Amino acid sequence: MELSVQELQAAPVFLISLGIGLLMGLERERKPDARAGLRTFGLTGLAGALSGLLTQASGSAWLIPAMVLGLVLTMVFSPHEKGDENDPATTTTVALLLCFGLGVLAWYGYPQLAVALALAATSLLYFKTELHGVINRLTPRDLRSFLQFAIVAFIVLPVLPDRDYGPYGALNPYRIWLMVVLISGLGLVSYAVLRVVGQEKGTPLLGILGGLVSSTATTLAFSRHMKSQPALQPVALFVILLANLVVLLRLAIIAVAVTPKILPALLPVLGLGAAAGLVLAWRSWRALGADQAPELEMKNPSEMRTALAFAAFYAAVLLAVAWLNDIAGTGGVYLAAALSGLTDVDAISLSTLNLFEHGGIEAAAVVRVIALAYVVNLAFKFSLVWSIAGRGQAVKLAPSFGAVLVGLVLGLALT
Incomplete structure (x- = not known):
């Protein structure tokens, strides 16, 4: 049939x-x-x-x-x-x-x-056994933070109005909170991997994930380790360098999420800066002995208080960038980048990318603003190492940070 x-x-x-x-x-x-x-x-x-x-x-x-x-x-x-x-x-x-x-x-x-x-x-x-092992590694505070992130991403975000408010129409509640979700989610994934895999798995893991969660917290923690445990100074310097190099990757991810059309102008600058730093990071890694990185303590980046604080800071930077761009043009945005970069690179990068998306600034200026904010932030991290670990350790870190700076300047010159 x-x-x-x-x-x-x-x-x-x-x-x-x-x-x-x-x-x-x-x-x-x-x-x-x-x-x-x-x-x-x-x-x-x-x-x-x-x-x-x-x-x-x-x-x-x-x-x-x-x-x-x-x-x-x-x-x-x-x-x-x-x-x-x-x-x-x-x-x-x-x-x-x-x-x-x-x-x-x-x-x-x-x-x-x-x-x-x-x-x-x-x-x-x-993977029942492995999943139970993952849950056992997480604290009740971690689980609460995951629930808070779910509220931030799937309950708060959908109900916010997607309209422009305030001076210069700079404040869009939906887009501001969307950036909170982006930054919190990126940090949360890295934080979760760090907690689940365990810090004993390797020094590079601490540098990479520490940079994705908070390069400032990583720099601060390992500067203290250098001061209290001199034997760990090479490891600490490597982790600090790697964490701050990962910030360049973080900026690229943010750019992809916000406005991918900026990438042709931005990636060569970020790429050359990262490549220059990675050469010295590789040499430092090869020179290290046994993996003996200390524990890295940091807060879960998706906690509600952290999310609200970033939202407030990001909104303030948006207003500042719009105002300074109005009264002083691109030079005013550079000033905002220099001031914001002292504490945070994400907010000024997001606000400038948002301004570019709406036609308020050219691509070349966006790249210079992000590079300036990163350099100022790198200088701030260098001062942290100097003030906490001492002049000698800062001097050891200077060539690596200097190489990143040279790579960024070269990238800017070629674009």
């Missing part, structure tokens, strides 16, 4: 649904006390696709809910071995329901999404 064209077109969907079930069932087969395995999950995936076909063909909207109810009742009342008291088989039941739903999803024209969700679900099932 030959298959019709319609039947042939339906066959790939059933194969995908079967594959989804077999993938999830294969993971469940690893558990001896699992209530469903390879065959059950495979059949459940097929049942999902079949229910989608029958619902579409018959127009009976009740068919899929009825099959879901039947699946739940089967799992509840089916005889099974008593497993681990701490794992009451709810995970397998939910996984079966998800498998059924993914089969339905594949039938209704979303096979790629169904496969992607199946891979994500299987990963969650497989």
Whole structure:
């Protein structure tokens, strides 16, 4: 008997649904006390696709809910071995329901999404032990900060008005808070990796993630380590240099998120500055002995107080940049960059990029403003090392910071 064209077109969907079930069932087969395995999950995936076909063909909207109810009742009342008291088989039941739903999803024209969700679900099932280990590394304060970030990103942001207010129309609540979400999210991911992976994994990790979370906090902490533990001075100098080089990467990420069209002008400058510093960072890393980096203490960057403080500072910088640009032109923006760079590079970079996006400043001026803010901030970090660790350590750091400065100037000269 030959298959019709319609039947042939339906066959790939059933194969995908079967594959989804077999993938999830294969993971469940690893558990001896699992209530469903390879065959059950495979059949459940097929049942999902079949229910989608029958619902579409018959127009009976009740068919899929009825099959879901039947699946739940089967799992509840089916005889099974008593497993681990701490794992009451709810995970397998939910996984079966998800498998059924993914089969339905594949039938209704979303096979790629169904496969992607199946891979994500299987990963969650497989890495149960590792995920528990991650949770155990996080403190209650960390978990609270993650919830706060979720509020910041998914509850507060959508309800803010996307309109310009205030003098010069410089204050847009939605865009200001969007930048808070961007900066907090970038720092939160780095902070979480630092907490989960552990600082014992390597000195470069401290420098890279410390720079993404807070280069100022990293510089301050390791300047104190240099003063209290002279044996750690080479490690501390390397971490401080790397953290401040990562700020250049951070600025590039911010530019991509805000206005990617600035990248052709900005990347050569940031790239040459980073390349010059990385040469000396590599030499410092090669000269280090055993990895003995001290603990780096820093606050979670997504806490609500931190987010609100950045929002207020960013709004103030936006107003200052708009005002100075109005009364003094680009020279006024340079003044704002010099003043803001003493404490923070993100705010002035974001505000200048925002001004560029609205046509208020040229690309070349934006690049010079960001470079100036970074250089002023680098000088401030150098003064921190000098005042805390002493003149001798600052002198050792000077060639590396100087190389970054030379790279930035060269990049500006070539653009």
